[in-house]
Amino acid sequence: MTQELQPDFTLEHIFDNMVELPTFPKVVQEALKMLDDPNVTIDELAEALKYDPSITANIIKMTNSAHYGLPQQVSSVETALALLGHNQIRQILMASASLPYLTRPLYGYDVTPDKLWAHSISTAIISEVVAEACGVDAGSEYFTAALLHDVGKIVLHIHVGGRLKEIATIASQEKITFPEAEWKVLGGDHAVIGSELLRIWEFPNDIVRAIRCHHDPDLYVQRKEYAVVAMSNFISSQLGIGVGSDAFMNRVSPGIMEALGFTRADYHRVVVQSIQKCVKAKDLFMLYQEVA
Numbered sequence: 001m002t003q004e005l006q007p008d009f010t011l012e013h014i015f016d017n018m019v020e021l022p023t024f025p026k027v028v029q030e031a032l033k034m035l036d037d038p039n040v041t042i043d044e045l046a047e048a049l050k051y052d053p054s055i056t057a058n059i060i061k062m063t064n065s066a067h068y069g070l071p072q073q074v075s076s077v078e079t080a081l082a083l084l085g086h087n088q089i090r091q092i093l094m095a096s097a098s099l100p101y102l103t104r105p106l107y108g109y110d111v112t113p114d115k116l117w118a119h120s121i122s123t124a125i126i127s128e129v130v131a132e133a134c135g136v137d138a139g140s141e142y143f144t145a146a147l148l149h150d151v152g153k154i155v156l157h158i159h160v161g162g163r164l165k166e167i168a169t170i171a172s173q174e175k176i177t178f179p180e181a182e183w184k185v186l187g188g189d190h191a192v193i194g195s196e197l198l199r200i201w202e203f204p205n206d207i208v209r210a211i212r213c214h215h216d217p218d219l220y221v222q223r224k225e226y227a228v229v230a231m232s233n234f235i236s237s238q239l240g241i242g243v244g245s246d247a248f249m250n251r252v253s254p255g256i257m258e259a260l261g262f263t264r265a266d267y268h269r270v271v272v273q274s275i276q277k278c279v280k281a282k283d284l285f286m287l288y289q290e291v292a
């Protein structure tokens with residue numbers, strides 16, 4: 001290894017400056033807490049959300065996606081919330097609040113806004129299929145972790161954007177994955193950085209850890225819930241949805257099949273169902289266009 005490739009502990013610099021990033025919308029954090037309270041009514045929830053016009057607009061658009069299969073189109077948050085189940089409301093709140101973050105161009109990763117959003121939302125949709133196939137409760141936590149799993153790339157783009165080309169060059173020259181090249185250059189990867197951001201944003205520990213693990217085979221094989229997110233990311237990349245410069249280098253440990261309890265036949269069935277679900281949800285993929 002040459003001197004220039006020694007980690008320079010840029011990671012500490014990034015952590016120190018992470019607080020400069022915009023925080024996750026408080027209105028959505030509050031709404032998610034309200035959902036946990038059985039005494040809170042849908043009207044109270046809608047009331048809390050209606051002062052954020054961009055989030056309410058996104059909620060209505062997402063609710064009308066074929067993915068949620070409602071019998072009628074909705075035009076108000078009240079109706080949307082009344083027709084959706086709790087898990088669906090959580091998913092839509094998370095996706096509505098995340099849309100502005102996940103539609104940024106990441107030049108070093110060769111990722112345009114449409115690609116980052118497509119990769120994120122498809123990984124979230126696929127996580128429902130993987131979770132169901134391996135018999136874990138397909139609650140909203142996998143969806144959230146899968147949706148935000150690459151949020152660390154945004155942090156890297158902001159803080160060390162100029163060095164991402166260097167990382168890409170090392171990855172292609174040494175035929176290693178992008179996260180492996182990130183470790184070489186920065187002393188950490190976007191999974192570590194993204195999980196730290198979500199910890200600062202006060203997300204639940206399970207979500208923080210699932211994101212932390214998504215490129216670390218020693219960690220993600222230890223819990224089925226973490227393996228769900230890693231596998232969903234892998235399938236999304238293999239399907240070529242929203243791929244950037246690193247996508248086809250993405251690998252998973254053979255141990256992930258055992259962690260999920262999957263046979264080869266299970267895996268193939270999950271891939272087919274993932275394609276079907278993503279095709280059905282194609283209107284969700286187009287939402288990147290709505291962000292100014």
Ligand SMILES: [Fe+2]
Binds near residue numbers: 191233
């Ligand atoms: Fe990743």
Ligand SMILES: [Fe+2]
Binds near residue numbers: 119149150233
């Ligand atoms: Fe990813």
